[in-house]
Amino acid sequence: MGKKINYAYASLRERLRCEWLIYLLAFVFILIADAIGQIKIPVWKGTFIIFPIFYALFLGLLTGPSILKILDDKKVKAASGLVGVAILPFIAKLGINASANIKIVVSAGPALLLQEFGNLGTIFLAMPIALLLGLKRESIGAAHSINRETNLALMQDMFGASSPEAQGSLSVYIVGGMIGTIYFGFMASMAAAMNVFHPYALGMASGVGAGILMSSAVASLSEVLPAYAEEIAALASASETISGIDGIYIAIFIGIPLCNWLYRKLEPTLGRVTKAGRRAAEELERQAAQERSR
Amino acid sequence: MRKQEWIFTLALAGLGMMVANFIGFDVAFSQSLPGVLVLLVISAAAAFLSWLIPLKLPTVAYCSILGLLCACPISPISEFVIQSVGQINFTAPLTMVGAFAGMSISNQIKQFVKQGWKMIVISVLVMTGTFFGSLVIAQVMLQLTGTI
Numbered sequence: 001m002g003k004k005i006n007y008a009y010a011s012l013r014e015r016l017r018c019e020w021l022i023y024l025l026a027f028v029f030i031l032i033a034d035a036i037g038q039i040k041i042p043v044w045k046g047t048f049i050i051f052p053i054f055y056a057l058f059l060g061l062l063t064g065p066s067i068l069k070i071l072d073d074k075k076v077k078a079a080s081g082l083v084g085v086a087i088l089p090f091i092a093k094l095g096i097n098a099s100a101n102i103k104i105v106v107s108a109g110p111a112l113l114l115q116e117f118g119n120l121g122t123i124f125l126a127m128p129i130a131l132l133l134g135l136k137r138e139s140i141g142a143a144h145s146i147n148r149e150t151n152l153a154l155m156q157d158m159f160g161a162s163s164p165e166a167q168g169s170l171s172v173y174i175v176g177g178m179i180g181t182i183y184f185g186f187m188a189s190m191a192a193a194m195n196v197f198h199p200y201a202l203g204m205a206s207g208v209g210a211g212i213l214m215s216s217a218v219a220s221l222s223e224v225l226p227a228y229a230e231e232i233a234a235l236a237s238a239s240e241t242i243s244g245i246d247g248i249y250i251a252i253f254i255g256i257p258l259c260n261w262l263y264r265k266l267e268p269t270l271g272r273v274t275k276a277g278r279r280a281a282e283e284l285e286r287q288a289a290q291e292r293s294r
Numbered sequence: 295m296r297k298q299e300w301i302f303t304l305a306l307a308g309l310g311m312m313v314a315n316f317i318g319f320d321v322a323f324s325q326s327l328p329g330v331l332v333l334l335v336i337s338a339a340a341a342f343l344s345w346l347i348p349l350k351l352p353t354v355a356y357c358s359i360l361g362l363l364c365a366c367p368i369s370p371i372s373e374f375v376i377q378s379v380g381q382i383n384f385t386a387p388l389t390m391v392g393a394f395a396g397m398s399i400s401n402q403i404k405q406f407v408k409q410g411w412k413m414i415v416i417s418v419l420v421m422t423g424t425f426f427g428s429l430v431i432a433q434v435m436l437q438l439t440g441t442i
Binding site for chain 1: 295296298299300302303304306307308309310311313314317318330332333334336337340341351352353354355357358359360361362363364365366367372375376379382384385386387388389390391392393394395396397398399400401402403404405406409412413414415416417418419420421422423424425426427428429430431432433435436439441442
C-alpha cells in the first residue's frame with residue numbers, strides 16, 4: 001500500500017545505533033527498580049506506596065541533559081516514542097482483565113459512560129484557584145483537562161503554541177509528568193481510606209486518559225483493597241479506554257467552552273481579589289495599551 | 295515506524311516485562327513467556343490496525359479492544375489468554391514504561407523548576423478534580439442503577 005510516512009530513522013540499524021544506550025539504561029533501571037520493589041509508607045488512613053515504576057522514572061530523569069547528561073536531546077525525543085510502544089502490552093493486559101470480568105463492566109455500563117463527564121471536575125476545582133493565584137488566560141489551558149499529550153496538542157492547535165492557553169496546558173503537562181505518577185496513586189489510596197466510595201467507583205475514576213496515572217492509581221488501590229483488585233483493574237481499564245477515545249471531544253465541545261465561560265464570569269471578580277491577580281490584570285492592560293499605541 | 299522496528303521495539307518491551315517479572319516477583323522466564331507473547335501479538339496487531347484503519351483513534355484504543363475480544367467469553371482462546379497473561383504481574387510491564395517516560399521528560403527539569411509552586415498547586419488540583427469528579431458521578435450512578 002502506498003501510504004507515505006516520514007520515518008524517524010532510515011532503517012532499523014540506524015535506530016539501533018541511536019537508541020542502544022536508551023535500551024541498556026532501561027534494562028539497568030528495571031534491574032534496580034524491581035530489586036528494590038514496593039515501599040509502603042502509611043500516612044494517616046491512606047498508604048503512600050512507591051512502585052518500581054517510580055524509581056525507574058526518577059532514574060530516567062537523572063540521565064537527561066539537565067543533570068547527568070548521559071542522554072542528549074535527540075535520545076530524549078527517541079525515548080518519548082518508546083513510551084508509546086512499551087505501554088501497549090500493558091494496555092492489552094488491561095483489556096484482557098476487563099474481559100475476564102466482563103459481567104461487572106457491562107453491569108456498570110451506564111455509570112461508566114456518565115462518569116466520563118466527571119473528568120471535567122478539574123475545571124471547577126482548579127480554575128477558581130488558578131485565578132486567585134493570579135493566572136489569566138493560562139488558567140484555561142491549565143484547568144481544562146488532565147493535560148496529557150493529546151490535550152497539549154489540542155491547545156497548541158486551537159490557540160497557537162505561544163498562546164497563554166497553550167503555555168498553561170504545557171505547565172500542567174510538565175508538572176503532571178514529574179509528580180503525577182506518585183501523587184495520583186497516593187490520592188487514590190486516600191480516597192479509598194475515606195470509606196465513602198465503592199471500589200468499583202474508585203476503579204472507574206482511575207481511568208482519566210493518562211495510562212501512567214491510571215496504572216499508578218490501580219496499583220495503589222489493589223494494594224489497599226486486595227479483595228477487589230481484579231474488578232478495579234477491569235473497570236479502570238474500561239474507563240481508560242473510553243477516556244482515550246472521547247477525551248478529546250469532551251475537551252473540544254464541553255471543557256474548553258466551559259472554561260471560557262467560567263473565565264468571563266470569574267476573572268473580573270475572583271481574578272482581582274488577590275494582589276497577584278490585580279497585578280497580572282494591570283500587566284495585561286499595559287500590554288494591550290502598548291499594542292494600541294503602536 | 296516500519297514493521298521490523300515495531301517487532302524489535304515490542305520484543306524489547308517483552309524482554310523488559312520478563313526481567314521485571316523475574317526480579318520483582320520471582321516468576322521464571324519460561325513461565326512468563328506465553329503471556330508475554332500473547333501481549334506482544336495483541337500490541338503488534340493493534341499497531342497494524344491503527345495503520346490500516348483511517349480513523350484517528352489512538353493505538354492504545356485498538357490495543358485495549360483487541361485484548362477485550364481475545365479474552366471475552368465467545369473467544370475460543372479466552373481461557374489460554376486469561377491464564378497465561380495472569381502470570382504477568384500487574385506492575386511488571388510498567389517499570390520499562392517508567393524508565394522511558396523518565397528519560398523522555400528529563401530535558402524538562404529546568405522548566406519544571408521554573409514553574410514554581412503555583413503551577414504545582416494547580417496541577418495537583420487538576421489531578422484531584424479530574425479524579426474526584428469521576429469518582430462522585432460513578433458512585434452516584436452505581437447506586438442509582440443498583441449495581442452496588
